Amino acid sequence: MIHLQNIEKVYRTSTIETLALNNINLDIKKGEFVSIMGPSGCGKSTLLNVMGLLDEPSKGTVQLDGQPVMKYTDKELAKLRNQKIGFIFQSFHLINDLTVLDNVEIPLLYRATNGKPRQEYAKEALAKVGLSNRMKHFPKQLSGGQKQRVAIARAIVGNPHIILADEPTGNLDSAMGNEIMTILQELNNEGATIVMVTHDEQMAKRTHRLIRLFDGTQVV
Amino acid sequence: MIAHLFKLIWNKKKTHSLLIVEIWASFMVLFGLATLIVVNVRNYREPLGFGYENVWAIGLKANQDTVGIADKLQRVQQRLRAYSEVESVSRMGSNVPFSSSQTNNGIEYKKRKILADFYATDENFAKTLDILVPLGHWYRNADSVGKYTPVVINQNAKEELFENENPMGKIIGDRFKVVGVIDNFKAKGEFMSNKPAVFELAKVDATWVDTMLIKVKPGTDAAFEAKVVKDIAAMVTGWSVEVDYLTDMRKNQHNLVLVPIIIALIVCSFLLINVALGLFGVLNLSIAKRRGEIGLRRALGATADGISIQFIGEIWVLATFALLIGLLFAAQFPLLNVFDVNAGTYVTAILIAMLIIYGIVTLCALFPSRQAANIQPATALHEE
Numbered sequence: 101m102i103h104l105q106n107i108e109k110v111y112r113t114s115t116i117e118t119l120a121l122n123n124i125n126l127d128i129k130k131g132e133f134v135s136i137m138g139p140s141g142c143g144k145s146t147l148l149n150v151m152g153l154l155d156e157p158s159k160g161t162v163q164l165d166g167q168p169v170m171k172y173t174d175k176e177l178a179k180l181r182n183q184k185i186g187f188i189f190q191s192f193h194l195i196n197d198l199t200v201l202d203n204v205e206i207p208l209l210y211r212a213t214n215g216k217p218r219q220e221y222a223k224e225a226l227a228k229v230g231l232s233n234r235m236k237h238f239p240k241q242l243s244g245g246q247k248q249r250v251a252i253a254r255a256i257v258g259n260p261h262i263i264l265a266d267e268p269t270g271n272l273d274s275a276m277g278n279e280i281m282t283i284l285q286e287l288n289n290e291g292a293t294i295v296m297v298t299h300d301e302q303m304a305k306r307t308h309r310l311i312r313l314f315d316g317t318q319v320v
Numbered sequence: 321m322i323a324h325l326f327k328l329i330w331n332k333k334k335t336h337s338l339l340i341v342e343i344w345a346s347f348m349v350l351f352g353l354a355t356l357i358v359v360n361v362r363n364y365r366e367p368l369g370f371g372y373e374n375v376w377a378i379g380l381k382a383n384q385d386t387v388g389i390a391d392k393l394q395r396v397q398q399r400l401r402a403y404s405e406v407e408s409v410s411r412m413g414s415n416v417p418f419s420s421s422q423t424n425n426g427i428e429y430k431k432r433k434i435l436a437d438f439y440a441t442d443e444n445f446a447k448t449l450d451i452l453v454p455l456g457h458w459y460r461n462a463d464s465v466g467k468y469t470p471v472v473i474n475q476n477a478k479e480e481l482f483e484n485e486n487p488m489g490k491i492i493g494d495r496f497k498v499v500g501v502i503d504n505f506k507a508k509g510e511f512m513s514n515k516p517a518v519f520e521l522a523k524v525d526a527t528w529v530d531t532m533l534i535k536v537k538p539g540t541d542a543a544f545e546a547k548v549v550k551d552i553a554a555m556v557t558g559w560s561v562e563v564d565y566l567t568d569m570r571k572n573q574h575n576l577v578l579v580p581i582i583i584a585l586i587v588c589s590f591l592l593i594n595v596a597l598g599l600f601g602v603l604n605l606s607i608a609k610r611r612g613e614i615g616l617r618r619a620l621g622a623t624a625d626g627i628s629i630q631f632i633g634e635i636w637v638l639a640t641f642a643l644l645i646g647l648l649f650a651a652q653f654p655l656l657n658v659f660d661v662n663a664g665t666y667v668t669a670i671l672i673a674m675l676i677i678y679g680i681v682t683l684c685a686l687f688p689s690r691q692a693a694n695i696q697p698a699t700a701l702h703e704e
Contacts (some may be wrong), residue, residue, distance in 0.1 A: 145702065155698035175623050182621025185397055189701065193616040197331040209324055210621035254620070296539070 101262065101293050102128040102151055107160035109146055109316070118147045121157065122316040128295060130261070133288040135304040136297045138313035145266055146295040147313065151295060152185050152264045154175045165261075182210045184294075186255030190267035192247040194239040200226065200250050201235040207258045225253040229283055245276030252283055256292070263287060265296040269303055281306055322637075325630070329637045336638055339602060343642035346595045347677050351650050353588050354669035354676075356581055359661055360511045369474070369504030369514075370417065371450035372566035374407075374540065378532040378548070379415045381560040390525040390555050400534055401554060405544050408535040411522065416531050417449070417507045418569035427493040427518060429481040436477050437507065437515055440522035440529050446472075446502075448535045456488050456500030459521045468497035470521050474505045494522060509573035591688035592676075596684050603635065603688040607695075614692050615700030624693040631689035632682060639681045644676055679701040 109121035120143045128134055128151075136144045149155035150162060153169060162169050165222060172180070186207075194203050204222040213221070226232055229249040239247055248268060255263055265284065269277030281303055288294050296307060304310050312320035329336065329607065338472055372488045380396065382389050393411065415421040415437075423438045445451070445459035463470035468491060478487050478501050487498045496518070505519075506512040522529040536544065545563050552561045607614070622630070650670050654663035 146698075149698040149701075152619065154615075154701070155696070174625075178618070178621050178623040178626070181619060187616075187619045189616075191612075193612060193701065195328075195613055195616075197328055202327060205324075206617070207620045209321055210626070212321075215323065 101130045101132075101165060102126070102295070103153065103161075103163040103166075104147075105161045105163075106149060107147075107157045107162070109143070109150065109155070110158045116193075119148070120312060120316050124160070124316075124318050126311065126318070128293060130293055131291055132289070132309060133285070133294045133307040134296070134309045135140050135293065135300065136308040136311045136313060137301070142313045143316040144313055146316075148264050148266050148295065148297050151262075152187060153181050178210070182207055183258065184259065184260050186260040186261055186263045188248070188251050188255050188263065188265040188268045190270040192239070192251045192271075194247055194250055194254075198238075199235065200231065200237050200242070203239065204253045204257050205251055206254060213260065221257055222253070223259040226250070228256065229253045232306070233289050243276075244272050245279055248272060248276070248280050249283065252280070252287075256287060261291075261293055262293045263292050265294065267297050267299065269298065269300060277303065321630075322633070325633045325637045326345070329634060329641065336641075339599070339638060340642045340645070342595055342598060343639055343677060343681070344646050346592060346680075347643055347646035347673050348649060349588055349591055350673035350676055351646070351669055353584050355653075355661065355666060356584065358665050358668045358672070359513075360577060362514050362665060363506070364510045366506065366510075366514050367504050368506050368510055369451065369502065372417060372570055374531055374538055375448065375535050375566040376545070377419070377564045377569070377605060378534060378550070378552070379414070379560075379562040379564070380530045380556070381562075382527075382530070382556070383385040383558055383560060385556070385558050389527040389530075390678045392559075394524065396552055396555060400532055401553065403544075403548070405535055405540045406534050407535050408444055408448040410442050410533045411447040412439060412441040412445060412531055412533060413522070413529050414531055415439060415507070415666075416533060416566075416569075418509055418566055418573045419507075422508075425493075425514075425518075427477075427481070427496075429490065429492045430623075432481055434477065434480045435517050437505075437517045437518045439507075439517065440526065441494060441519055442522055442529075445519065445533070448533050453500045454503050455654040456498070457495065458502075459499050459519075461521070461524075463497075463499055464521055465662055467495065469495055470499040472500040472502055473498055473643050474514070474517040475501060475503050476514050477518060480516055482591065492518075499601070509570050509577070511574065511577040535616040537601070556669075592680060596680050599635070599681060599684040602686065603631065603685055604691075606645055607631065607688050607692045610692075611695055611700040614695050615697040615702075618695075618697035621699065627695075628689040628693040630691050632685045635685040636678065639677055643677060646673075 104126040107121050107124040111118045111120055126146060136147060138144050146155060150157050164184065167182065169177065169315055201222050204225055205218050208218045208221060226235055229252050231246060231249050231253065234242060234246060269280050272280060284294055285306065298304050310320065311318060397409055397411055400406055415423050424435055426433055427436050443458065443460045444451060445701050458472055459470035473487065481492060483621060487501060504514045505517045506514055542647050549561050549563060617627060654666040
């Protein structure tokens, strides 16, 4: 499903060069639930961004569903992100000026899905995360756990095969974190491939496989 | 996507209210200025209706002299006719073309009453100003028989008084008989609207018909002007003699119209520059504040161009809100027929003002929206 080969990512400024990822080789199979762990600054989010086609590696190749995406145009990459990948972020990244329903509809806007089916899909996704009664609320009116559930609904509304979660429980207490983890496990059971960055050993133990990074290098 | 942008801006209407007011105010100012310009451009495109090249206006004032004024005026006219440099001479009241003087009166035909500009002239007026008379003829002294004074009217007066009726020989205002119809007559210059005009044959002994219009041969110079003034001064001692070229008077009339428009244009330009700078600043700030959202949208499937279009779209939606409010005000002008300007002029002015507003907001949004498009999604998401 996701194949990374000899991935290297270097951040350069005029005075300093930082090696964020060093020779990463990774194969994530369809239906896997993989967690990535490591100390802060070790390159976990960078790795997730490379997998999510949000960041270009300095070296190496990325394959998605067997297709090398290195030479894809911005438009082609955007289409892949929209149709095949769902993103969940630690800080939720909800748009405060839009209602919960409108937030969940966003990925479908970039597929030019018509208004009525778009709303139906969004409602279905919200029902799946148990937030049907909060559709007209604004993000500021929700708790952290509810916000993350909205973000999950947004990630799954377009039925992507892959869900990339960057510390999805990082801003939540343990009860809410468990709740989110349960939803992710359910999604995985339904067939979604999930890659999750986490600092939490307990959460990582609930996934199929653990990848450890240290200073940009894969150690496990 | 359009509905999404409307929703986004609508939900942020309080934050954007000042910006909406600013765009609305700019639209209203632009609408006013555009109306002024459209009215004048439309007037300018209408033919003037007479020739003014090589025509001089010689104003005669008797001052303290009260004896035989009419007779003296006739002698001056005859003397002017005698010059070989002069092609034609006509007498008229002080409201000569391009002067600031104006005479108007109500006139009626079959209960249709209009307000028309009145000109008291003689039989040589049409010849002196190269006025064509498509219907009937320019009055002659011989037409002044019986109790009716012969008059020539312009096309506008004909349409308002007679509609489709033939005006020839008709009596208007109890004492005037129509003998001819001319096309346009815009005495105050090209920027004047073509108003109804009535030309009546002035009586030979009318002392107030004291301005001579003379058409001189091309190339006649200031030396002849000096000679004319000297000769007239010798004929009518104590009178004031003042010569004005119609070409110069026309320029003065143009300045009276153009100077306020140019001043308004300059003021309006400064206003628009201020609005543009404000918009530019607000957009730049907005993009800096919304880097996380930009990163998120890229992650969810927006292309770089899509982000750019979104920001331009947002400012268009904002401008549309302001313009809708502006339209509510602007639409009152044609609906209530304010300033007696036709509805087409107002509609054109509204369209011009809208076009300029959309142009300005687009220009202001272009650079910030390109900046937004260039934001790296991974970096923007990380910053949040």
